[in-house]
Amino acid sequence: MIGTLLAKPLELMEDNLRRPAGRAGRFFGNLMAVQHRSLTLWAIEHMDVRSRQRVLDVGCGGGMAVNLLSRRTGQGFTAGVDYSMEMVEQAVRRNRAGIARSRVEVRHGDCAALPYEDSSFDQVCAIETFYFWPDPQRGLAEAHRVLKPGGQVSITLEMSREAGDDPSLVQRVFGRRFTERSERAGLHILSGDDLVDSLTKAGFRDARFVSQPRRSLGWVCALAHK
Numbered sequence: 001m002i003g004t005l006l007a008k009p010l011e012l013m014e015d016n017l018r019r020p021a022g023r024a025g026r027f028f029g030n031l032m033a034v035q036h037r038s039l040t041l042w043a044i045e046h047m048d049v050r051s052r053q054r055v056l057d058v059g060c061g062g063g064m065a066v067n068l069l070s071r072r073t074g075q076g077f078t079a080g081v082d083y084s085m086e087m088v089e090q091a092v093r094r095n096r097a098g099i100a101r102s103r104v105e106v107r108h109g110d111c112a113a114l115p116y117e118d119s120s121f122d123q124v125c126a127i128e129t130f131y132f133w134p135d136p137q138r139g140l141a142e143a144h145r146v147l148k149p150g151g152q153v154s155i156t157l158e159m160s161r162e163a164g165d166d167p168s169l170v171q172r173v174f175g176r177r178f179t180e181r182s183e184r185a186g187l188h189i190l191s192g193d194d195l196v197d198s199l200t201k202a203g204f205r206d207a208r209f210v211s212q213p214r215r216s217l218g219w220v221c222a223l224a225h226k
């Protein structure tokens with residue numbers, strides 16, 4: 001009974017995490033900007049972003065990470081790409097000041113065909129989006145293409161196979177059921193090792209991952225260099 005009552009709201013949430021649209025999409029975009037903030041700060045900490053770098057956030061949603069990254073790139077440049085027009089508009093609103101100074105840009109585009117030239121970024125990140133990509137290897141190949149030689153890619157997720165032997169209360173109550181539901185909906189739920197393999201197959205070197213198994217449904221951040 002509860003499952004049936006929850007099915008519709010869950011579907012609405014899943015649809016709007018995958019590709020936010022309309023009024024519900026705008027709501028979820030704003031919600032994600034709050035809910036993904038600590039995961040994003042954790043990801044950025046591992047990226048080691050420097051002033052003057054050029055950084056691209058793929059699947060940037062409402063632009064919260066773009067905003068945080070642009071504070072670190074200073075005199076550099078931060079860009080966001082998303083295939084949802086609602087999210088592009090929201091990210092533009094959230095980054096007005098940086099855009100006015102030509103230090104930030106948000107473009108409409110797909111991870112499978114990034115709207116940037118070869119070798120144009122020092123860092124490419126993707127936060128809470130990789131599992132939605134229909135062809136993840138294609139997305140990684142694109143990240144590789146737009147990175148400068150020596151540039152760094154990072155893929156960060158809050159739901160993974162890293163949730164471990166000592167599950168938190170949230171993981172015990174929701175964990176497996178939510179993960180299985182997501183897989184049935186076509187999401188790729190990966191371990192840190194899976195991500196490392198995918199990055200290596202895409203031509204990156206020195207792939208590694210860090211994790212926080214007890215956070216959400218297993219935070220993981222995989223990093224590698226071109």
Ligand SMILES: C[S@@+](CC[C@H](N)C(=O)[O-])C[C@H]1O[C@@H](n2cnc3c(N)ncnc32)[C@H](O)[C@@H]1O
Nearest residue numbers: 032036059060061082083084110111127128129
């Ligand atoms: C769960 S949201 C995460 C947004 C943001 N990165 C964050 O952490 O708050 C996933 C985002 O990825 C975007 N996305 C999914 N597939 C994409 C694709 N193939 N190309 C570009 N963006 C994509 C969605 O539109 C959505 O904004």
